[in-house]
Amino acid sequence: MISNLNNYVIFHTVAKTGNISKAANQLYISQPAISKSISKLEAELGTALFSRSSRGVVLTEEGQVLYEYVERAFDSLNMGEENLKNYKELGIGHIRIGVSTSLCKHILLDYLKDFIRENPNIKFSIDCHSTINTIKLLRNEDIDIGLICNTELPKGIVYSPVREIHDVFVASPEYLDNFYERANEKAHYSFADDLPNNIKGNFIPLLSSGLTSVTGEDAQVSNHDKKSRDTRHSSGISASDTISDSINTDISNISTVDILENSNLMVLEEANVTRTHVDEYLRSQGISCSQVLEINNMDLLIDFAAIGMGVASVVREFAQEQLDSGVITELPLNTPIPSRTVGFAYSGVRNQSTAMRKFMEWVGV
Numbered sequence: 001m002i003s004n005l006n007n008y009v010i011f012h013t014v015a016k017t018g019n020i021s022k023a024a025n026q027l028y029i030s031q032p033a034i035s036k037s038i039s040k041l042e043a044e045l046g047t048a049l050f051s052r053s054s055r056g057v058v059l060t061e062e063g064q065v066l067y068e069y070v071e072r073a074f075d076s077l078n079m080g081e082e083n084l085k086n087y088k089e090l091g092i093g094h095i096r097i098g099v100s101t102s103l104c105k106h107i108l109l110d111y112l113k114d115f116i117r118e119n120p121n122i123k124f125s126i127d128c129h130s131t132i133n134t135i136k137l138l139r140n141e142d143i144d145i146g147l148i149c150n151t152e153l154p155k156g157i158v159y160s161p162v163r164e165i166h167d168v169f170v171a172s173p174e175y176l177d178n179f180y181e182r183a184n185e186k187a188h189y190s191f192a193d194d195l196p197n198n199i200k201g202n203f204i205p206l207l208s209s210g211l212t213s214v215t216g217e218d219a220q221v222s223n224h225d226k227k228s229r230d231t232r233h234s235s236g237i238s239a240s241d242t243i244s245d246s247i248n249t250d251i252s253n254i255s256t257v258d259i260l261e262n263s264n265l266m267v268l269e270e271a272n273v274t275r276t277h278v279d280e281y282l283r284s285q286g287i288s289c290s291q292v293l294e295i296n297n298m299d300l301l302i303d304f305a306a307i308g309m310g311v312a313s314v315v316r317e318f319a320q321e322q323l324d325s326g327v328i329t330e331l332p333l334n335t336p337i338p339s340r341t342v343g344f345a346y347s348g349v350r351n352q353s354t355a356m357r358k359f360m361e362w363v364g365v
Helices: 002-017 020-027 031-045 061-089 101-118 131-139 173-187 197-208 217-233 256-262 273-284 298-306 316-325 354-363
Strands: 050-053 056-059 093-099 122-128 145-149 157-165 167-171 264-268 291-295 311-315 340-347
Touching: 002 020, 002 031, 002 056, 002 061, 020 031, 056 061, 093 101, 093 131, 093 354, 101 122, 101 145, 101 298, 101 316, 101 354, 122 354, 131 145, 131 157, 131 340, 145 273, 145 354, 157 316, 167 173, 167 256, 167 273, 167 298, 167 316, 173 256, 264 273, 264 298, 273 311, 291 298, 298 311, 298 316, 311 316, 340 354
Parallel strands: 093 122, 093 145, 264 291, 264 311
Antiparallel strands: 050 056, 145 340, 157 340, 167 311
């Protein structure tokens, strides 16, 4: 078909003018060349396309069928050229972005807001997926660019960091107050409290006799045992890592380790890049959490922590508003969770569209 394209141009022009002489003038070629081209096309198609008359030429029935298709084809080509011109002059384009809901809300929107204002003719399609699924879409060329947390990438994908983020543990002041209250009750609990009165009366004098005293030197031993337990975390979180004095509590030596190991810890789902990062930190610090609740959305983690459902693993930058307002508080860590980056990932081997190049320049990658 490509080899016949010039013949179709001649056919289309002759059909529109209805005259070989006029077509020759429009195309700046000789009449014999026009006639030869039409004859060649008719021979290849095996049918007559024109019938001759004293006033020129007219399409045969078969010629009319072909003309309708050729007309639409040339209209499409003209439209394509016009759109291509608009892409360059008006900045028209389409960009497909993959991003998680949290990264979209807290980072991507800031970039898009001003870019769209400056480039109103560029359309965006946003596919909300986890970082792992975004990478799959990028590898399959189902998206043009992805905003992801830094992680291992397949060959050919380029990663450009744009922002640093910090993972932290947070909880509401009310939840921490309740946690301390429960711990305080447990610390002051004596199994003698649960004994019947007739036995308790005989038992208490034994305590007074010094056989099982819990005061004085033995209390110091007890405190020493607790400190010894906490030293296994001395390289990370120690017993000195206590919550702010603004939290009402009678127990001043409860550590963040105690809270993490004995509270309801809310985290993202397994296989999530953020979850993997936090899990690696907990393992490195020897922290074993007994109660874990998985949630598939970072913003829900923040909201659930705010209403006192437990301790949540969140990104500080994403929870800054709630931290500033005091509805949640950050648990202190002697050894912080290592910071990481968020950045744009894109194909390093594929030619980028004009719109994509403009967006990449805008976000600084």
